[in-house]
Amino acid sequence: MSLEKLLENEKQITALGQVAGLISWDQEAMMPPKGAGQRAEQAGALAQVIHDRRTDPRIGDWLAEIDGKQMSEFDRCNVHEIRRAYDRATKVPARLASEIAMASSQGQQSWVAARKTKKLADFLPALKRNIELKREEAACISVSNDPQSLYDALLDEFEPGARTSELSALLESMRPRLKALREKIAEKPAPAALKGHFSADQQLVLARKLATILGYDFEAGRIDKVVHPFCSGSGNDVRITTRTDEADPFNCLYSTIHEVGHALYAQGTTDPFMPAAEYSSMGVHESQSRFWENQIARSGEFAKWLFPEMVEAFGAMNIDSPDALYAAVNRVETGYIRTEADEVHYNLHILLRFELERDLICGALEAEDLEEAWNANFERDFGLKVEDPNLGVMQDVHWSAGLFGYFPTYSLGNIYAACLDRAMRKDLPNRDELVANAETALILNWLRDKIHVKGRLYPAPKLIEQAIGEAPSTEPLLDYLETKFGGLYDL
């Protein structure tokens, strides 16, 4: 009875969380501009309700009553996740949770304002406040006095069970080979870029076709245009947003494919209300989006299918063959901006952010020294001086919103995607042929079986290990990058 009550209660909290997600989607995709003030009140009232439900002392009672009882693996995982969420929510005082929410909102406003003056100094007080509050939150949750355990506590929200020390070793081990690769490529001539004018409507038609081809279920989702693309929802209502740039159709097409990757995972859940059936971690979520975006859609095989589709949508282009398209969607350019980075540079961007935010949270770096550290590390890794903080330390929204511990999940996603790709190729020897014909049903089925239906039953590294038959490592990603770009750039 206590288990039933606990799960029924969890189902309701999850349903309310889905409502919160929906009104957030609406805010980006549908809400009229003047509605913002009222929406803030609505979102605040709902967040309060969810927090109250999440810290309801009856949850503690039910958990105590079922402690040690026999139950299925699925329910054991549900109970574990409910306890984890209850512990996190009850360990953080309501006063602190509310201060964090307010500081995050104010931090974003301050960040927007500082980006106008292009001075970190204008954002520094808000940033320091965010760091201070997140450190305080981490101290409430953390179980040890080791400084790294503070960052562990924040990581845990996005990547359950991840440890700072292990993650540092894993990610930092990639730097030498990534730097060597980008330096070799920098000496080579760049392939032609796509140029021209590409109708926004045609981009959306092709984006929807791509989503359908890759297995996205439009009966359980929809695609709309917004400023910043994202994917939200789960189960039978998973919505994608995209954007269009008439000078660059790849922006729309590849951001759609990326979000479709997330959406296929979310549509593949076995139960949208139970935590055991939720996504395993943010890193695993990102592995799904990256896999479809990079391993599938930025492959030479996929270019064979995409090229005639683009000609049909947009007419003749300066890119005049599948091979030229393959080269164009994989152009490597050393740039300042993470969100515009190619596959070679992307993880170097993440490494930079990961090390800095880890040190900020663990107390090894002061916010006052952040900009200097960013600029020095950036020049070391990318060979470029940062002159404008909007192209440097102030480019991402994350820290302004109090999101610390999130950045490394992007690289984990890339690492896992390459691991999955290598294993899948063994199970599906004709994978390249399937991709060249955009017949990806077997590929999706493989991911459904190995990842999607497993939900949160296993920690991410264990889930990937079961899927690929060995412990996940950075080798498949580094090999993939060296082989792919070695071929493209004739290294």
Next chain:
Amino acid sequence: MSLEKLLENEKQITALGQVAGLISWDQEAMMPPKGAGQRAEQAGALAQVIHDRRTDPRIGDWLAEIDGKQMSEFDRCNVHEIRRAYDRATKVPARLASEIAMASSQGQQSWVAARKTKKLADFLPALKRNIELKREEAACISVSNDPQSLYDALLDEFEPGARTSELSALLESMRPRLKALREKIAEKPAPAALKGHFSADQQLVLARKLATILGYDFEAGRIDKVVHPFCSGSGNDVRITTRTDEADPFNCLYSTIHEVGHALYAQGTTDPFMPAAEYSSMGVHESQSRFWENQIARSGEFAKWLFPEMVEAFGAMNIDSPDALYAAVNRVETGYIRTEADEVHYNLHILLRFELERDLICGALEAEDLEEAWNANFERDFGLKVEDPNLGVMQDVHWSAGLFGYFPTYSLGNIYAACLDRAMRKDLPNRDELVANAETALILNWLRDKIHVKGRLYPAPKLIEQAIGEAPSTEPLLDYLETKFGGLYDL
């Protein structure tokens, strides 16, 4: 302090209610089809939260603490409305509220199924259950043992303070003149109807233009296409839905104008979170939609503006002048269906339903005898035999959803709209000229001043009386109909 807590709590409940409205809008306008099951869970969880908040015993404590205290007229009204909602919510046992919600949902399913077999017998058990539960609810709320007080209790939800006996006298007094008018018109030849094919896209373009012209603020709202048009939200986020029929553009245009009338009222609130600033009653809400739809947009003056707009949107039409357009949008036809009825027949439809549902709730009519009573009364008032219950007793969704006490608000809306129109003409002598040029800002301002900004400060009859300088009556409506249709049909 207690007043502040009470109002802050009310604001949060209202904000949650707005979220419930938003996810309901989403369900009709945006939700992918497979999302229905999950949405039911989300809506159920949110309804439970709102019910719990609405019956929170702290509300009773706060109300007791401020009883008799001095406060502004606005806050006195807030407190009155909070008490009214608290009393209604706490008088109805949670068990009964949940049974009503379930029976209403099952009733609608049963109604849909029975409409397929065209047999009331298939819907009768669900209908009886709805009546029984609503009678039980009414008995919980009702303060007297008079059978009519049961219907009073249900009326009160939509039309605060309305009394069955007064409403019966008011509405029934219209029957003789309405019947006489429709019989005289029936002897006359009908004017030409609009025929042709009208692009759905052009209809929407014109509908949006109409909405803008009438003062609808698109920065605080949006228009989308759905199956059944409605208006939802308040304050700075008021959304309209409409539909298109390529054989009949009036459907889209006039349903849009109707919903714009509701939307202007909702956008005109002085505070979207306080009950004292809410709409006065459903009858007053309907008066706003009817006023814009009928008194403004079905007038000869408005046809002068609309005719060239339609020619621009659709090209030449078989209706070839503003006068012909005026006649076409006011064609009188005796039909079975309320939602398709012209202004002459509409209130006869409502009278029929009002008397029957009143008698069902008061115990003067058994559900088993409903169809026979409907058919007899319909033939008496409309001169037509009902052969198909889908064109008779089963045409409306209301009773299947447990909505008893709602129908009369439609006629109150028509009565109030005509009252407002007569008074406004005295204040704005050039009203006809303004309408002919679609310059309706002064008309909207008049309604804003007299109705919108008054919120719920006064009961509907008092609000109308203050606006028009005399007690509301049926005379303005009946005079308006006889004059308008006397002219159109040369009576």
